Amino acid sequence: xxxxxxxxxxxxxxxxxxxxxxxxxxxxxxxxxxxxxxxxxxxxxxxxxxxxxxxxxxxxxxxxxxxxxxxxxxxxxxxxxxxxxxxxxxxxxxxxxxxxxxxxxxxxxxxxxxxxxxxxxxxxxxxxxxxxxxxxxxxxxxxxxxxxxxxxxxxxxxxxxxxxxxxxxxxxxxxxxxxxxxxxxxxxxxxxxxxxxxxxxxxxxxxxxxxxxxxxxxxxxxxxxxxxxxxxxxxxxxxxxxxxxxxxxxxxxxxxxxxxxxxxxxxxxxxxxxxxxxxxxxxxxxxxxxxxxxxxxxxxxxxxxxxxxxxxxxxxxxxxxxxxxxxxxxxxxxxxxxxxxxxxxxxxxxxxxxxxxxxxxxxxxxxxxxxxxxxxxxxxxxxxxxxxxxxxxxxxxxxxxxxxxxxxxxxxxxxxxx
Amino acid sequence: xxxxxxxxxxxxxxxxxxxxxxxxxxxxxxxxxxxxxxxxxxxxxxxxxxxxxxxxxxxxxxxxxxxxxxxxxxxxxxxxxxxxxxxxxxxxxxxxxxxxxxxxxxxxxxxxxxxxxxxxxxxxxxxxxxxxxxxxxxxxxxxxxxxxxxxxxxxxxxxxxxxxxxxxxxxxxxxxxxxxxxxxxxxxxxxxxxxxxxxxxxxxxxxxxxxxxxxxxxxxxxxxxxxxxxxxxxxxxxxxxxxxxxxxxxxxxxxxxxxxxxxxxxxxxxxxxxxxxxxxxxxxxxxxxxxxxxxxxxxxxxxx
Numbered sequence: 159x160x161x162x163x164x165x166x167x168x169x170x171x172x173x174x175x176x177x178x179x180x181x182x183x184x185x186x187x188x189x190x191x192x193x194x195x196x197x198x199x200x201x202x203x204x205x206x207x208x209x210x211x212x213x214x215x216x217x218x219x220x221x222x223x224x225x226x227x228x229x230x231x232x233x234x235x236x237x238x239x240x241x242x243x244x245x246x247x248x249x250x251x252x253x254x255x256x257x258x259x260x261x262x263x264x265x266x267x268x269x270x271x272x273x274x275x276x277x278x279x280x281x282x283x284x285x286x287x288x289x290x291x292x293x294x295x296x297x298x299x300x301x302x303x304x305x306x307x308x309x310x311x312x313x314x315x316x317x318x319x320x321x322x323x324x325x326x327x328x329x330x331x332x333x334x335x336x337x338x339x340x341x342x343x344x345x346x347x348x349x350x351x352x353x354x355x356x357x358x359x360x361x362x363x364x365x366x367x368x369x370x371x372x373x374x375x376x377x378x379x380x381x382x383x384x385x386x387x388x389x390x391x392x393x394x395x396x397x398x399x400x401x402x403x404x405x406x407x408x409x410x411x412x413x414x415x416x417x418x419x420x421x422x423x424x425x426x427x428x429x430x431x432x433x434x435x436x437x438x439x440x441x442x443x444x445x446x447x448x449x450x451x452x453x454x455x456x457x458x459x460x461x462x463x464x465x466x467x468x469x470x471x472x473x474x475x476x477x478x479x480x481x482x483x484x485x486x487x488x489x490x491x492x493x494x495x496x497x498x499x500x501x502x503x504x505x506x507x508x509x510x511x512x513x514x515x516x517x518x519x520x521x522x523x524x525x526x527x528x529x530x531x532x533x534x535x536x537x538x539x540x541x542x543x544x545x546x547x548x549x550x551x552x553x554x555x556x557x558x559x560x561x562x563x564x565x566x567x568x569x570x571x572x573x574x575x576x
Numbered sequence: 577x578x579x580x581x582x583x584x585x586x587x588x589x590x591x592x593x594x595x596x597x598x599x600x601x602x603x604x605x606x607x608x609x610x611x612x613x614x615x616x617x618x619x620x621x622x623x624x625x626x627x628x629x630x631x632x633x634x635x636x637x638x639x640x641x642x643x644x645x646x647x648x649x650x651x652x653x654x655x656x657x658x659x660x661x662x663x664x665x666x667x668x669x670x671x672x673x674x675x676x677x678x679x680x681x682x683x684x685x686x687x688x689x690x691x692x693x694x695x696x697x698x699x700x701x702x703x704x705x706x707x708x709x710x711x712x713x714x715x716x717x718x719x720x721x722x723x724x725x726x727x728x729x730x731x732x733x734x735x736x737x738x739x740x741x742x743x744x745x746x747x748x749x750x751x752x753x754x755x756x757x758x759x760x761x762x763x764x765x766x767x768x769x770x771x772x773x774x775x776x777x778x779x780x781x782x783x784x785x786x787x788x789x790x791x792x793x794x795x796x797x798x799x800x801x802x803x804x805x806x807x808x809x810x811x812x813x814x815x816x817x818x819x820x821x822x823x824x825x826x827x828x829x830x831x832x833x834x835x836x837x838x839x840x841x842x843x844x845x846x847x848x849x850x851x852x853x854x855x856x857x858x859x860x861x862x863x864x865x866x867x868x869x870x871x872x873x874x875x876x877x878x879x880x
Binding site (some may be wrong): 160162164168172207222241242243244245246247248249250252253254255256258259260264268269271273278281282285286287288290291298347425502 | 607608610611612613614615616617618635638642646649682691712716717718720721722723874877878
């Protein structure tokens with residue numbers, strides 16, 4: 159079958175350094191160009207420093223109707239790839255041919271204007287995403303019903319709650335009907351029920367024969383949605399193939415560290431706009447030296463080293479555990495049971511002790527975040543650490559327990575009562 | 577590690593909605609023979625795709641509509657301000673230049689003479705200034721969606737054109753008040769307004785593109801515009817410029833436009849020479865502006 163997207167040796171070079179972040183003044187530009195002319199005479203090699211290949215020689219093809227996931231660490235180049243395919247930025251080299259109308263959704267609510275009403279923003283946002291006026295009018299009621307914001311149609315969106323805002327924004331986007339849909343992490347918004355609704359909508363889209371390219375950190379969503387996955391690593395297409403295999407490889411990458419002591423000061427899993435406050439996470443089975451191998455009935459101790467930039471009042475620390483398939487097992491937080499921590503002003507170590515979780519054998523991922531009641535999230539790392547639960551004949555009978563039996567492994571007492 | 581083993585005694589059915597997804601062959605849409613979209617590295621001579629701009633004309637209307645709607649909703653004065661700005665300037669210039677300095681005004685009452693110049697001038701400066709900020713102000717849009725970038729400064733100019741049209745009503749009222757009955761020459765006025773719009777668009781595109789690169793354009797531009805006002809026949813007639821310098825003076829496209837507008841309003845003979853020169857200059861400006869905008873356009877999303 160002929161591909162609907164054909165990408166050949168796509169590369170993108172970014173110039174780093176002050177000039178990429180701050181727009182220079184004219185004077186600086188003149189001086190800069192003069193300096194660089196001088197520089198070329200004296201030290202001709204220096205310029206290589208500030209350059210970064212965000213994408214390097216990426217080639218792949220996508221068949222019509224395919225749902226392809228793109229995964230990789232933060233900064234691996236996934237988003238750059240989508241930005242090039244959506245023509246927001248041009249590649250430095252290479253080319254891509256696309257045989258269809260493209261709708262790209264790199265953010266929800268692009269172009270929403272806070273002063274306009276819900277109704278007006280639906281039209282505006284629709285037009286920005288490339289819908290025709292008549293098309294928006296036709297789908298208007300459907301969009302409103304999907305967003306569940308009927309009562310607030312005439313209210314300026316600046317008065318919406320953030321949940322309502324996101325629902326409305328996603329509703330418009332979900333009703334885009336291009337032949338090719340490029341999605342970047344948009345499912346990461348909203349509550350669980352709404353996310354489920356969005357996934358359902360995405361499935362519907364792909365069932366109609368449209369092609370979807372889907373960038374996400376949400377392994378579970380990729381697993382559910384995609385038939386094929388591209389793994390991007392430092393700008394290169396590292397691996398490409400069936401979803402399960404590539405995801406296993408990706409998780410394997412996450413699991414590079416082996417000691418149970420995770421240095422998080424400069425970790426790729428840190429979410430954007432977070433300050434590196436959580437510097438270290440160490441896991442212990444009971445007491446002794448750090449470990450990442452646990453028995454199902456071990457007490458787990460997680461120790462965090464926190465170095466605040468500014469005092470964190472009423473800190474709220476959260477730890478989440480996910481299994482290898484991206485299913486969340488549990489979340490524990492310092493404020494759930496009112497055993498709240500005192501404010502953190504100096505570098506501190508914080509200990510969290512979990513009773514035996516009785517997890518089935520396999521690998522588990524830990525996400526950690528610190529927030530203050532007043533300032534909101536200060537630092538958060540998604541899949542910052544991992545541990546392995548090892549089966550050591552815990553039933554005492556030699557019976558095994560497969561992960562597919564379910565995540566919780568619990569002893570049970572059986573007797574015949576009559 | 578196997579994530580989903582197939583031979584499982586208790587495989588739950590609820591989570592397996594996805595299994596059908598790749599198995600069932602979706603109805604394939606017919607593929608065109610030629611790619612609809614070709615993504616290529618930026619070349620030095622990327623063509624101006626007018627077809628592309630046209631494909632997004634609805635977005636263009638929406639951008640204009642949004643700005644008008646927001647502005648008229650936010651400010652109480654709204655449309656009043658649009659009329660007030662040239663009117664207040666006219667008042668000040670009439671008192672100081674018309675009455676005190678006694679600047680000649682080609683036999684026309686100075687107040688209406690000045691308003692006829694200040695009205696298009698206000699349109700031009702506001703259009704150039706707001707379109708120069710437009711790209712930087714739309715950064716969230718530019719980094720998240722694709723559309724021809726020209727639409728953003730273009731829409732900013734169009735919004736000001738609406739203001740200009742509204743404020744023109746006052747001009748007509750003044751003409752009637754002073755007893756001017758417009759003749760056939762008034763028919764030329766829309767054509768001159770179009771030319772003025774092209775000048776505004778040209779400068780708007782050029783400065784918007786520069787503003788993305790260099791952040792001090794925003795401070796230089798008002799100064800430049802102010803100087804430009806004094807080398808254009810806004811508050812004085814071009815007849816005070818010595819005859820031998822007239823042609824050089826006419827290289828400023830505003831000379832032909834503003835004097836042409838006055839001639840059409842006050843039913844005076846046109847100076848076709850200066851209008852002709854200004855049309856040529858305007859077209860040159862537009863071509864250069866579009867070219868430099870296209871050159872700069874490639875990098876907007878990376879710089880903004």
